Amino acid sequence: xxxxxxxxxxxxxxxxxxxxxxxxxxxxxxxxxxxxxxxxxxxxxxxxxxxxxxxxxxxxxxxxxxxxxxxxxxxxxxxxxxxxxxxxxxxxxxxxxxxxxxxxxxxxxxxxxxxxxxxxxxxxxxxxxxxxxxxxxxxxxxxxxxxxxxxxxxxxxxxxxxxxxxxxxxxxxxxxxxxxxxxxxxxxxxxxxxxxxxxxxxxxxxxxxxxxxxxxxxxxxxxxxxxxxxxxxxxxxxxxxxxxxxxxxxxxxxxxxxxxxxxxxxxxxxxxxxxxxxxxxxxxxxxxxxxxxxxxxxxxxxxxxxxxxxxxxxxxxxxxxxxxxxxxxxxxxxxxxxxxxxxxxxxxxxxxxxxxxxxxxxxxxxxxxxxxxxxxxxxxxxxxxxxxxxxxxxxxxxxxxxxxxxxxxxxxxxxx
Amino acid sequence: xxxxxxxxxxxxxxxxxxxxxxxxxxxxxxxxxxxxxxxxxxxxxxxxxxxxxxxxxxxxxxxxxxxxxxxxxxxxxxxxxxxxxxxxxxxxxxxxxxxxxxxxxxxxxxxxxxxxxxxxxxxxxxxxxxxxxxxxxxxxxxxx
Numbered sequence: 001x002x003x004x005x006x007x008x009x010x011x012x013x014x015x016x017x018x019x020x021x022x023x024x025x026x027x028x029x030x031x032x033x034x035x036x037x038x039x040x041x042x043x044x045x046x047x048x049x050x051x052x053x054x055x056x057x058x059x060x061x062x063x064x065x066x067x068x069x070x071x072x073x074x075x076x077x078x079x080x081x082x083x084x085x086x087x088x089x090x091x092x093x094x095x096x097x098x099x100x101x102x103x104x105x106x107x108x109x110x111x112x113x114x115x116x117x118x119x120x121x122x123x124x125x126x127x128x129x130x131x132x133x134x135x136x137x138x139x140x141x142x143x144x145x146x147x148x149x150x151x152x153x154x155x156x157x158x159x160x161x162x163x164x165x166x167x168x169x170x171x172x173x174x175x176x177x178x179x180x181x182x183x184x185x186x187x188x189x190x191x192x193x194x195x196x197x198x199x200x201x202x203x204x205x206x207x208x209x210x211x212x213x214x215x216x217x218x219x220x221x222x223x224x225x226x227x228x229x230x231x232x233x234x235x236x237x238x239x240x241x242x243x244x245x246x247x248x249x250x251x252x253x254x255x256x257x258x259x260x261x262x263x264x265x266x267x268x269x270x271x272x273x274x275x276x277x278x279x280x281x282x283x284x285x286x287x288x289x290x291x292x293x294x295x296x297x298x299x300x301x302x303x304x305x306x307x308x309x310x311x312x313x314x315x316x317x318x319x320x321x322x323x324x325x326x327x328x329x330x331x332x333x334x335x336x337x338x339x340x341x342x343x344x345x346x347x348x349x350x351x352x353x354x355x356x357x358x359x360x361x362x363x364x365x366x367x368x369x370x371x372x373x374x375x376x377x378x379x380x381x382x383x384x385x386x387x388x389x390x391x392x393x394x395x396x397x398x399x400x401x402x403x404x405x406x407x408x409x410x411x412x413x414x415x416x
Numbered sequence: 417x418x419x420x421x422x423x424x425x426x427x428x429x430x431x432x433x434x435x436x437x438x439x440x441x442x443x444x445x446x447x448x449x450x451x452x453x454x455x456x457x458x459x460x461x462x463x464x465x466x467x468x469x470x471x472x473x474x475x476x477x478x479x480x481x482x483x484x485x486x487x488x489x490x491x492x493x494x495x496x497x498x499x500x501x502x503x504x505x506x507x508x509x510x511x512x513x514x515x516x517x518x519x520x521x522x523x524x525x526x527x528x529x530x531x532x533x534x535x536x537x538x539x540x541x542x543x544x545x546x547x548x549x550x551x552x553x554x555x556x557x558x559x560x
Contacts, residue, residue, distance in 0.1 A: 314509060
């Protein structure tokens with residue numbers, strides 16, 4: 001039987017004039033007969049993201065500790081400008097607030113850009129595409145009871161790379177793409193999901209993230225230096241509230257400098273070797289399996305690697321948040337295609353050799369917890385990452401201590 | 417005034433099937449599509465025009481993603497202004513995407529529509545596939 005596809009004819013699109021009620025009544029009857037307002041794509045977006053400003057701003061569902069990050073930066077910088085700058089301008093030079101101001105603006109702008117930019121989300125496959133891929137998989141697989149393979153191998157620059165099939169997005173993931181379970185999206189060139197900025201870091205916002213952490217290192221080091229100078233120049237000991245606040249600034253900056261500097265150094269190494277945090281943690285190209293594996297995406301030149309990652313062309317957002325839905329497809333939303341159980345979506349069926357095994361593949365290091373400190377025990381950690389984890393844990397503990405100390409001091413000082 | 421319309425005038429040509437040209441990752445993560453000629457199009461279009469279209473698309477995408485003096489300059493300038501110029505300026509990539517959209521429209525009008533085919537711009541499919549819709553070959557005289 002011939003497979004005919006009948007398209008539903010939208011009566012609203014016909015050129016026949018519809019009988020309109022008298023216009024002087026603004027009642028519900030009018031609104032029901034008018035055509036539905038065309039919806040934008042962000043309103044039916046299937047991932048776990050939130051949108052603001054009519055789809056212009058995109059954030060992850062859990063904002064993580066972004067308010068804390070922003071608050072700490074604003075409070076520390078505010079205290080610096082209020083208490084340290086006047087003194088240092090008088091005794092040293094007026095360049096200090098200028099430099100501090102420029103760094104502060106850089107930090108805040110890049111932080112907001114990292115948080116509110118689409119990291120490189122891949123839109124989910126349309127039902128037709130998904131059906132086509134399923135057909136191809138079934139054709140190449142054998143007819144035994146084993147499930148068809150859900151990986152595809154490609155040769156990139158003489159290196160064999162395995163492409164995995166994403167059950168949620170119904171497509172074979174491009175190389176370097178990973179599915180973030182916190183955001184429920186496949187993200188291109190997935191680096192990690194950063195709770196401090198409350199968003200994934202991927203192809204489109206990696207340069208913002210890198211600029212953020214580098215400028216933040218400079219800012220914290222700068223404030224640290226200025227506050228130390230200020231206290232040393234005063235050399236008079238405690239002066240009540242001012243002294244307590246400066247001590248607090250010093251403590252925040254001290255812990256921040258080491259952890260942020262460490263993170264900047266780590267990401268500088270990643271940029272220079274054109275790696276992502278995800279690949280580095282998994283050791284994809286470190287050759288630990290004994291084979292001769294090299295990073296196929298590296299340009300073999302540190303300068304070219306840096307330029308391509310940080311100064312390359314800015315790719316466009318593929319999800320077209322503010323585009324309008326086609327009127328005949330507005331009834332179909334992406335929710336119909338989402339896999340039913342979340343556990344099944346995370347498991348991947350690989351046919352390896354002659355036996356099939358169900359493997360639970362974790363595609364991103366921070367998939368199950370909001371903090372980077374919780375990783376599954378079977379994940380290989382190299383020394384750098386272990387060190388960073390230790391620093392992150394220390395920093396979290398330090399900040400908690402600082403905030404409680406600060407509130408306590410404020411309470412005490414208010415009673416003086 | 418109420419008007420009557422013939423059912424055939426209102427209906428669009430029925431979609432017979434869709435062919436998807438997948439991405440070619442042999443050169444890395446750059447946007448490139450496979451030039452292998454799909455068997456479903458054999459009856460509709462020759463191999464040569466199809467390959468020419470895909471090759472031109474690949475070249476245009478390569479131009480958009482090219483690492484060169486111009487893109488480095490744009491990137492450095494953006495970095496110095498804390499990337500705020502992206503809010504006001506159209507990037508090189510976006511300009512090339514518009515060029516690609518014009519090329520696809522042109523190809524559809526000249527080459528594909530006369531053969532009952534329709535190319536969909538890959539950007540509408542997240543740069544995953546080039547979707548070619550094959551319309552059913554119906555003559556107007558046949559009724560339903």
